Amino acid sequence: xxKILVVCGNGLGTSLMMEMAVKDVVKKIGLDAMVDHEDLxxxxxxxxDIWVAAADVxxxxxxxxxxxxxxxxxxxDKASIEEQLNTILND
Amino acid sequence: MSLFDLIGxxxxxxxxxENLSIDNALDLTCSTLIARGKVKPSYADAIKATHKKIGPYxxxxxxxxxxxxxxxxxxxxxxxxxxxxKKGVDLxxxxxxxxxxxxxxxxxxxxxxxxxxxxxxxxxxNDEDIEKIINAEDKVEIIKVLKKY
Numbered sequence: 527x528x529k530i531l532v533v534c535g536n537g538l539g540t541s542l543m544m545e546m547a548v549k550d551v552v553k554k555i556g557l558d559a560m561v562d563h564e565d566l567x568x569x570x571x572x573x574x575d576i577w578v579a580a581a582d583v584x585x586x587x588x589x590x591x592x593x594x595x596x597x598x599x600x601x602x603d604k605a606s607i608e609e610q611l612n613t614i615l616n617d
Numbered sequence: 618m619s620l621f622d623l624i625g626x627x628x629x630x631x632x633x634x635e636n637l638s639i640d641n642a643l644d645l646t647c648s649t650l651i652a653r654g655k656v657k658p659s660y661a662d663a664i665k666a667t668h669k670k671i672g673p674y675x676x677x678x679x680x681x682x683x684x685x686x687x688x689x690x691x692x693x694x695x696x697x698x699x700x701x702x703k704k705g706v707d708l709x710x711x712x713x714x715x716x717x718x719x720x721x722x723x724x725x726x727x728x729x730x731x732x733x734x735x736x737x738x739x740x741x742x743n744d745e746d747i748e749k750i751i752n753a754e755d756k757v758e759i760i761k762v763l764k765k766y
Contacts, residue, residue: 534674535667535671535674539683539685539722539724539730539734540674540675540677540683540685542731542734543677543734543737543738543741546734546735546738547738566671580674580677581712582671582672582673582674583671583674586671599712599713600677600678600679600713601677601678602677602678602738602741602742603678
């Protein structure tokens, strides 16, 4: 099972919205995954197989040394989530 | 219970102002929440301070913003404010462009507002309703859309 962690600036609101979008995509493609959310400050010390964040936060995750990051300009863009998720899974 | 119950007639702001600064725009998105006693002025300050630190974290998609800070930044009571920027406002999002539609979220705790987040999420993904709100001539048209969520 993959652990997917959705991260936002302050862990309130935005990450929940992204978490719902990610769960929809995970269900659609039938991936065995656990999806959770955290704020950026606690996420830097966390572990996950795949990370999801809005573009600005994604850049900060990358700086913190995280790999397999899905970066979103539009947080509701499920097509983009699915495309980036597939790229990571097929890597 | 709909999104309108958390916004109310007094929680809708339609502005035709142009070239608003980021701070002035963010102040405007909190103005009725402060006037209605839902949040303390410190809530707007927290949003502005976070923007200065990490950029326009509340611009979620093209045209759409959801300014929000944390419960401990001065929320008295869970509430929302809807703000329409008729001429658009540049909040510094290079990817998503100018913002026309904003819903400020003030929540007293981080878990209890799940239903509100779900309803907002649905509204934000309905391009047709977003356009209806942005192009509305008056509050009545906006309220009609809000009552569906």
